[in-house]
Amino acid sequence: MNTFLIHFAIAAYAVTWAIGKLNWFDDSAAMTILVFLVAFTFLWLSSILYDRNYFRKIPKVLGLFFFFLKELIMANLKIAYDIITPRYFMNPSIIALPLKASTDLEISLLANMLTLTPGSLSVDVSEDRKELYVHLLYADDEKVESIKKELKDGFEKRILAITR
């Protein structure tokens, strides 16, 4: 985390330097993002020398981000289809998702991501923090177990790989 903050600051400083001192480019957003990404990539590659852990984690964070975007768009298309067509295909249910995540950060990340993705809405955490109650839109009785497994493999596994 510290390494990330330092790298972020250095890359941001490189961008302002390139704009102000060198007059490399005009003030367009595309060039700014490009310069920032190039600087950040070089810093990330250099971290293999002093912070192996950080070097391994950045690709996982990117993977989680793109997985999240994909799920967000898929969920929206599914719900949009259901809202526009006159019949309801939904079969809502509230399930108890057993949690492997234990710290506050992990649980809140998982709950927030579940709220934004596949037809699910996190309701509450049980008192002993072992279960997360999730309101699902598409949960047929026989499919509940496979949906639980999907959620655990999809989000929880990726989040735990980053935080631990």
Next chain:
Amino acid sequence: MDIDLEFVKEIISSAFILAGVFFMLVASIGLLRLPDFYTRMSAITKGATLGMGMIVIGIGVYFNDTEIMLKILAILFFTLITSPVAAHAITRTAIYKKVPLWKKTDLKEFQNYLQKRELDKDEVEDQLQKNSKRL
């Protein structure tokens, strides 16, 4: 070959804005049509977040200016952080206030929690009253 960059930019931006407006419209129709509070809630959070995000990104692509890009990234960051938290708070309040669920909802695994809530209710209310007196 000569590609008009302005034109390409406008096309990308229009595509983003139209997609965003579509998701926003679907969310609004869903808000009116869906049968109960919880299904509405879970359709709205996703639809509004994605729709608004896409509109804002589209405008950002069109302006292509560093200062505006930073502001737009800040808007995206704040919505992505705050909208699920708000949804979570509202849903929990709804469960606590016993807003009725749709009749087709399957509550098998939730029974446990509801019973506990029932037992704890007096306790929670005592606590709330104490807090409000203290403030």
Next chain:
Amino acid sequence: MNIFDTTLLIAFFVLGVCLLLAAIRFAMGPSLLDRITAFDLIVANVIGIIVIYSKLTRDFELIDVALILSLFGFLGSISFTYYMLRRNN
């Protein structure tokens, strides 16, 4: 009038319709919580409208307004739910 301005006008119109639909739910919502949800959607809608309006009028300072609104809309719904939890029946 090029393609982009036409797109923006269409978007403006459709967002207005969305605002109207949310307002209907706001007026008839059976519980206070339904109204809070509708309010949430209205805030998201208004942010979109402001951003598009800032392009149409070339008044870039309006984007700051959208930025502030994205923070304060959240505070509004949170404080409403807090009030509901605290209120005695």
